[in-house]
Amino acid sequence: MNQTGSEIGISEITGLEALYFALIDSKVELVTGVAGFPVTAVMNYFEKNLASDIPTLWMTNEKVALEAALGASVSGKRSLVLTKHVGMNVLSDPLVTAVTHTIGAGVVIVAGDDPGVRASQNEQDSRWYGEVAEVAVFDPSNPDATYSSLIRAFELSESTKTPVIVRITDRLEKTIGTVTRSDDIKTGTEAKATFDRSIWKLTMRGKHQHFHINVQPLLVDEAENSPLTRSVKASKTSKIGIISSGYPSLLVDELLSEKQLEVSHLSLNVVCPLPLRKLRDFISDHEKVLVVEESEAFIESHISICGNVLGKMTGHLPYGRIEKEQIALAIENFDKDKVTEYTFIETIKGRGSRSLCEDCLFLPVYRMLHDLNILIAGDMGCSIRSAPAPLEAVDVGFALGAAISTAIGFDKKSVAVIGDFGLSHSGIVGLINAVETGRDVLVMVLDNRTAAMTGGQSTPDLTGAVKALCDDVTVFEFNDPELAGDRIKELEGLVRDKLSINGVSVIYVRADCVLYK
Template sequence: MNGLEAIVSGIIDSSVKKATGVPGYPITDLMEALGDNNIRHEWSINEKVALEMALGSSVCGKRCAVITKHVGMNILSDPLVTSAIHTIGAGVVIFAGDDPGIEKSQNEQDSRFYGSIAEVPVFDPGTTENAYLCVKEAFILSEKVRTPVIIRLTDRLLKSNGNFVRKNEPYQSKKIDKNIWHLTMLGKHQRFHAESYPQMCKYAETSKLNTYKENKKKSDIGIISSGFPSSLVDSIISDDISHLSLTVVNPLPIDLIDRFIKEHSRVLIIEETEPVIEKQFSKRVFGKLTGHMRYGIAEVEDIQRAIENINNDAVKRDIVSQTIEKRGPRPMCEDCPYMPLYFAIKELDVPVAGDLGCSIMTSSPPLSLIDAAFSLGSSISTACGFNRKGIAIIGDFGLAHSGIPALINAVHNEHEVVVVILQNEVAAMTGGQKVPDLTGLLSYYIKDTVTVNPDEKNIRKILNEKLEKNGVSVILAPAKCPRY
């Protein structure tokens, strides 16, 4: 079975009846697979809402899974950070899909960092078997330390094949202990560090999910790894190299790692995407910071090169920025109904803020339409910062996700902006999930709201008229995505 099936099996065998989340690479298929197994699953408007719903289930004694890609961790971080000292009831596990190599994302962030930010446990499984066991243990640990637990996933892990033995133990519902409200906010944090965090550290040091393969020739070389690269290390290392494979990466098993480092004179850290482990042991180990490993995705040849250079204290590594020309273009769909609208906007001499929906593909040549696109739902706020009235292009999913507060702010603070909403009724970038219809809300709140077909012959004239008016103007552009 593959890693995705292992995760699904682990969720089912943990008596989880509900899952929330937001679609995106590489975790969209995970949510769909849960639906196929009769688990109530719901694509939420955004990740903050998804986690808050899961926390509500936890309060009432029902375990819940939250499924998000790595950038979604930024959106749910507010309730996540508070939930650790607030405490929860039933287990909540966040499945964070990371994208090393940026295959289909706007950045390459590492979800493991959120463990230290929120002070919650993080698992980074490397094999299919480990993935299943992680899910099982994560829900139990979540209830024991009374915080959510993060499991980091990558596309290669989800597609990797392996074996695992399923276990379906009975689960007794656990509700939140309301005695927490006898403590102040400071008192909650003090209790957390007196009780919960020490239990996390003890678990990390003793967990059998962390494995140590000692070399048979008593060599001085050792490798510490986490996540999918652990399986790559196992596939290539010889008998004269020891390997400590970490699955529990927050809190780190400091004593375990210290002992490993002391037993070897040269220790290499293999991890992706950032040097999360390496930074905590810098000057005692080698890895990305010393040039032995590259940032981002880890490949077999990278590990082999690092081993070859293990006797060098530093390795000179030239970083060549990838270009669209070298990677290959990812153009707009030829039959996209919004192409006439994009060309009309292109002809205007105004700044244009884009979003992280399909319109992001208009940023590169030949269109080169967008000046900036920072995150999903960001275009309206970005355009409000322009030095003159410009255009914000946003999809209806991006608007529902996090664009509405920006629109309210624009009206409230009397900004100058033309908001063009691509109203195709689906989240086309992530698989065609349905999007709420906000037409009535927009028309009621913003008086200057018009609906225009994107192939309207005088669309440029309409855009110019809106640019010349004062205040916030909204253009709804309904169309059907041919793919969905």
């Protein structure tokens, strides 16, 4: 980390607070984000504590969030993007292009992963986007590393003219530790970093060549020589070592200290590009090496060819979330090439149902959809919780905003159930395509003007835009529980009528969210 001046020790702060102080000390001028676990808590904290002259903008779509940050970058303003891991899929389009296009001031994407799938539709690993986009990825393990990673990420972003990813998790946000904060941090150059238009002298192929010849070596050097990487070598007689990254590194540290184990530990902070030379040297010094990481076998898959590497792929550790006792069990089984401990597959019956709120005003609507006996396309959000028993209302749910596009592909006119947030996120694009291509689909917008699954953020009213796109739009008020019986019969009749005609039909079903009323 480039520092001058004195350093200030801050005792006992969380990883979330470390992000905040790094944001302040990096002189960030724009924060954009899309709500979702676990980054909603980060954005809420920023909103509450940041000065009014630093905009914190909730966006409806991650692609837009990154594009706004890139706009700030080319005008010389450092910007930060907050997204959960599935949002990385949405913003990947401008991310991949920005790398060879080049940027101006630093752009850092804080990607919140959800090991254990506490509140997500999948358990993907954001570290892979480092390889897809060919950008640096920091995977800090504690609050001090989190602070230092974000500070360094902005510096690296400006020196390489590329966005940088910092990966966090819910447990990292909540972890408490001492942070060393500098009171005088260099912000790259004397003047603000801005976009250099001379890149347009190159062809698109030339931009890619420029990246690999001039920029990628800088990223490799960062990975191999990062001061944020920690290596603790056990006694010379130690035959085993552990390679880790992210929050699990903290668990390894605690376990080795508690058990007084003679095990070497290499804790990576920059995981993309992987420091292959450093990894090869560590592996060659040990008979067996265990890789401890969340959620996928990202590091392990790159080094498993060495033959003496254990981890998720060998069954020593489970995929997804890692606990300390699982690391201990893996160490106990170092002498085995394969372990079959983790064969349990979680079911809703075993875990317990996570259904809709008991007094949700839309419950009768979902029961009515179940009784239609046709394919129902759902959406990420509240409607996805109606898929399992006992409601069994929607049949499929692939992505946020995907319900309308999915229903376009059904073999006959059916129902796409989408929330107002899903519609504004990306569902409106599906509606445009449905109208333009003359498909048969009934869109039911369950409108409570709230992003209920991500913290109750307000959502834009797109009724006017929908009416401009589609001739057949009905607004149905469903806000009085005492009239629910009569109103649901009326709504069912309306739904059956719309299903019997060709073309695109839209029914707005409006009711308050009981959780955020």
